Amino acid sequence: MDNNFTMQEKTLNYNYTVDPNSDTAAANVLRFVGKQKKVLEIGAGPGSILRVLQDINQCNITAIEIHPDYIEELKQFCSSVISADLNNPQWYKIFSEEQKFDVVVAADVLEHLYDPLRCLQNIKNLLNDSGYIVISLPHAGHAVISGCLWNGDFQYSESGLLDKNHIRFFGIKNIQKLIEDADLKIIDASFVVRSPDQTELADLWLSLPHGLKKELLSNPFACVYQVVLHVVPETYTGSPIKLTEIPVPSAQIIPFGIFNQTYVLTGLFRKVVRQVLSQNQKKKLQSYLRTWGVHV
Template sequence: MTYYSNANPDLLAKIPVTAKRVLEIGCGTGGFARAYRDINPAAEYWGVELFAEAAEEAKTVLNEVVLGSIEDATVLAELDARRGDRRFDVLIFGDVLEHLLDPWSVLKTLRERMEPGAVCAVCIPNVGHWSLVREQLLGRWNYADAGLLDRTHLRFFSRDTAVDMLAQAGWSPLDADPRVLWPEKTEAAIKALTPAALAFGGDAAKAKRDLSAFQWVLRGVNGPLPPRIAIAALGLKKVGGVTDARVDHPLAALASLPSVRATWGAGTVVLPGGADPGVFILHRSFLADAPMIAHVEGLAKKGWTIVSDIDDDPHHWPGYVNSDFRAFRGVHAVTVSTEPLAEMIRQWNPNVAVFPNQAFRLPETPPPTPKGGARMRVFFGALNREDDWAAVRDQIMELAQAYADRIEWVVVHDQTFFDALPAGASKTFHPTLPHARFMAVLAQCDIALLPLSDTPFNRLKSDLKLVECASAGVVPICSRIIYDVDPAHGDFAVFADTPQQWKDALLALLASPDEVKRRRDLGRAHASTRRMHAFATPAREAFYRDLVARRDDLERARQARIAAMTAPSPVTA
């Protein structure tokens, strides 16, 4: 059943995170549905599955599963009977259309059950992949149990014929992207085969694209294509998940929408093509050195709307201060993670929007409590928190010594905290981790310690670490500073004000696995219903579209702010 449990990440990235009702044809055991609902827990998810065993397992994940072939009239009738007058806004075919006798008719018939503007997302094998071309040149066409020549495939498509199939069924083709496997082998094959394509009058770029794709991921829209806004985001080198939270995750959510063309990167980014100049986002950029200023001014002259994003007190970095905060004055608008930070930024730019940090995906988490078996796993992992945990150090280390047989410590990044734990403690250390790995490690734990001292810098931080804990099913013990801004946090988090309260809170949770489970479930529910990018994305898109609509006025105001700036001091990082 492994094949039927897979979730194609390239297809998953093309499913709008804002979907309300999804229909997947060939839902297997529900692996793709589970992966999507980890991103959009609010979605109602339906499936049609040919194989009874897989369909039975899928019923534990999906809202509705219809057993049988979608080409069977009785199966379609059962689907219609169950849905009543409800329509779907996403239709998914993951490696299914090539198995059908008449995929054109299926696409047309199901389109009639879709909402206007609904998206059809398809993954389909590429008959023009270099490996098949090579085999044909050698006189071979051998069917197999899996792969491009799976013996159950009834239809074969190139990119152009797959796009044409969508169009014939009444879908407006939106995009068609290649899935490239084995990059090194592919590059060598392209070099060998491109001359042949050119000899037959082909185009080199098209030949490379078409020969490289193992599969095509295509999308079509039910009705006219929506106006597309281009959004690009430039982040800094990734450290501690900050760029993931403010660039990668919100842009990935936006990119899933048919109305957005989005690109993003750390250190460099390629502007999205196929749309007029839109929004260019600078995350944590000082906008202080001459080359960067010239680059941004060049983008502004071409019609791009420039947005700075910041999620910490900018006074912490001399680069902002010494440049007279040009990063905020010299752009059209600013986005931040909290209202207190927005209040500060408004002294340099009145166009500020607050987009709180969110979870992009609910990580997989073990069901038992404690997750590790006999010992409760306690997590500590954050950048630059040495001064914050110093006040509770003695109480934590005392407890770690006394309860060495009941706690398994998991520490990320903070070597000093790890070394301070007693030698007899069960403890594991991880260096600074990429965000996905960080979340996977966190999700294996039961309790997390989130100390923050009351400083001007900390008062402007966001509650990201608490949201990460909630989404991972981890109970945070935390300071009140920033983490108690939402009264709902008290349902699942435990607040501690004094060193003794920190010790007592950890002791109480160690003594009651049931209370840990109750709070972890409440935290997971909080994240899945209130703190997901899937829910925040429509407001973010609307904000960017509004900026573009008002760009002329915003540009005049930006130029006035730049003209009024003081001469910058020498800039240091």
């Protein structure tokens, strides 16, 4: 990322707590990485996932980050931190020919890059003979995004599906094509499911006509919030899988037309949070609640 883009990104708070036993994207990343691996995490940010990979998964981590403040934070607990711009097509050449990794992690990173395909192609050069890539991506085909488009109100926000620093957007088929275009294949995947009322755009969703909401939710991937992938070079043995053929876990959706206590309490809670807490307090609370799938 160039410096101007990164400085804007730093206004967001990418610190969050990772519960390894949850159904979040971060927890799925941990499971796909495995234990005691030599790992490269690109775009590591402040190290929310990296800390758990070291402490619980007992992995040896090298981190790539560009923002100086994040780099200093990472150096406090990660022995190998490298400053590099992932938008530079030659970024991978910071490593010698002998430096290879068991796993490269790109957790919620590719959507921030100008050329995510080129980045994936570069990553392949850093894998050892049995190495693989673990990727998480937000799903732009979520029903709540479709609702935003229908409403003519594409609400960029501080985090979530419409994080204001996202410059690339992926539907299920786009994700599949991105991987295949990079001469990679998906051998395992996990969908993080959130109903629209569980997202950061719940208020907009509640304002949509009931018939429209029912139609938008008829898409089998309507409640897929994030996609986590276990990816290998296409030359590896084993058959690839198609994302469109994977069953989607069901999401708990509040019945249409019922403005019940859950909605009322959620609305009141948001109002209190927004009016009473300071910006820093809100960020800390949001970070904690996101680990439980709650967005405020």
